[in-house]
Amino acid sequence: MLLDRSFELARKAEEIDALAAKRKNVIASDQMIEGEYPIFVDRTSGAYFWDVDGNRYLDFFLSYGTVVLGHADRDVDDQVIAEIRKGFATGLSKPVQTELVSELLEVIPGAEMAMLMKTGSDATGAAVRLSRSFTGRDRVARFGYNGWHDWCAQWDHGIPRATRDLVHTFAYNDLDSLRALFERHPGEIACVVMMPFEVEPPAPGFLEGVRELTRAHGALLVLDEMRSGFRMALGGAQEYFGVTADLATFSKAFANGYAISALTGRAEVLRRLDRVHISSTFYANSDAMAAALATLRKLRSGPHLERIHTLGSRLQDGLRELTDKYAAPVEVVGHPPMPFLDFRLGSEEENQAAKRSFYTETIRAGVFFHPNHHWFVCAATTEEDIDTAIEAARGGFEALVRDGYTGAVRSGEAAR
Template structure:
């Protein structure tokens, strides 16, 4: 790392002295393992970012899906700056809150009322709280990454066992495994919270089956749309797949990266929030409302969703054609707005070494995929960007073939 990204390496050593883990864990070098990647960014514009060593990258990670229109988008910037000049936060909520809520209710199938928060973790935690209020039950079944709070954290240390015991899991595309969890905990489950999909697509009837099992057992079906919202469709994965949940959570792309999230659902469920307390000092910051409205309106007016599907398909199809031509056991997978790679090698050590060779070769070509996270497509990715990325992918595939 010192040789490839010396400024990043030096700044990370500095950070380790004063910042826990050197940075927030989703941005830490450990998440890129086993690859050496740049650590610190200088700026982003459109579909590109620059690191502090002066390298420019075509960006397919986009702040883990927050950037849907491109970095530093002028329309969103203008809306945010206009609101900054008015003052970004007061003790009274801005009318922009109502404007954004009405827009979400218009677009999202399950939405009648909204609750605005700051992060995806905030929204999913609020959803579980509502499910517990509605049902009077404590246990929650979850699937996928739902945030960092105690009920859903991906690691156990620091979390009381009594809290861990309230969260249960099941297997994707496996209704029998979900039915078994319900049957083992009769009358105790408040809901199921899950991604509609990440890389693997839902089998026909799976999402409907999850919803039906929830309702058979008196539980709520909660769709975590923090990643899928404003990527698959303006109304999220629930619109794309045609399956309406009881509650849903949104964030990330909703505001092109400004910190705002939302819990949405029918009035009968959302009105239970008055029985509890869900509030934060910064939940009514007007900049985020303005940015979200500008983002969504731009997406509506410019058919951004169709553009992302088209670009993503071209990228995935091109990468798979290259894999066949070059002769590597790597597959481009995922739905078009969220492309990823699958490494079809039997030996775990081979997979690890192949991943390192591939992703480092691609980033050296100036294209930024993530070694351990699926990608995202944004509004300003172009056919030329696809061709540039295919050339970098080819270099990565050839490096893999030479390394084996």
């Protein structure tokens, strides 16, 4: 595929746009296949997008999973346009705010109150501040990617050591590692903030064990449902796994791509908002609220999430057949709505080299798989799209064989 226009715009952006200069590409430069992936998008529709060079891609990136119904969903966009035309930036509350919160409380387990914000980091940051206020404690235990604020940023640069010293990480599916933190800091941990899973599923009893540990030690459990919310189930991972947190945070699929987030949970904790400072000029803007309300109502109106699970399972099954056929050192991981391939060649250098072979073929086939992030399935994806993706993956596995990253096809079967 020709990407001339995309790369031309990228070169210009790197000179004037600080974010573009940092990232180099639409995804961080060390996570892309340089020279193969598009950078600038022209338009989107359903499960597809078109880049500025006119190339069409079947999209399993879906804007980091924010798109759950499909790109440019007419039902959602029409409600947003109607809200914009009525005036969405008043600084005062609009009726859609109360409607949306009421809808949230109906579908989120344990949600007695909710606060609407703009970003995932807004919501997780607010959850931590409220937890510290409610418990009178300073320390935080966490797992997974929780945002970019000082208490959880992936990089230490620019963050005071005193801030980082109050935050501790623990190992997933390892209750002993979390128990050790509570024993090392008795009466000091305000909350446990965690994604319910990344790629690895929770072991039987793990989430329940975390719930019990937090209660036993007087800490709050905060589930970071940015990826799992409105995708694993309408009520997120809490509904899917049957574990209710004290607080839960949502964004991404909440509004099919529009910028909004929510903090939900126990009323006695959320009422602490009268004692802590959490605010933004744009929290009251109602355009994204209209999008979120339309998204929730559409998800509730039909078997959209069941369809996403079914299609994701179809994709995973097809990929497993290919990993077996090509004897590939690659494992199909993740839950059906968020599948992924885990390359297991040994060293990270070998894995990245093998990914370059594999993902060069799939992107050239017009299928946008992210090399180093969850993939996502949306309600606009079709069975034919899944078959297209599996066929593109077949080309990727054949490239692994060609480039010496895996053995010959099993049973002597010739690659098709």
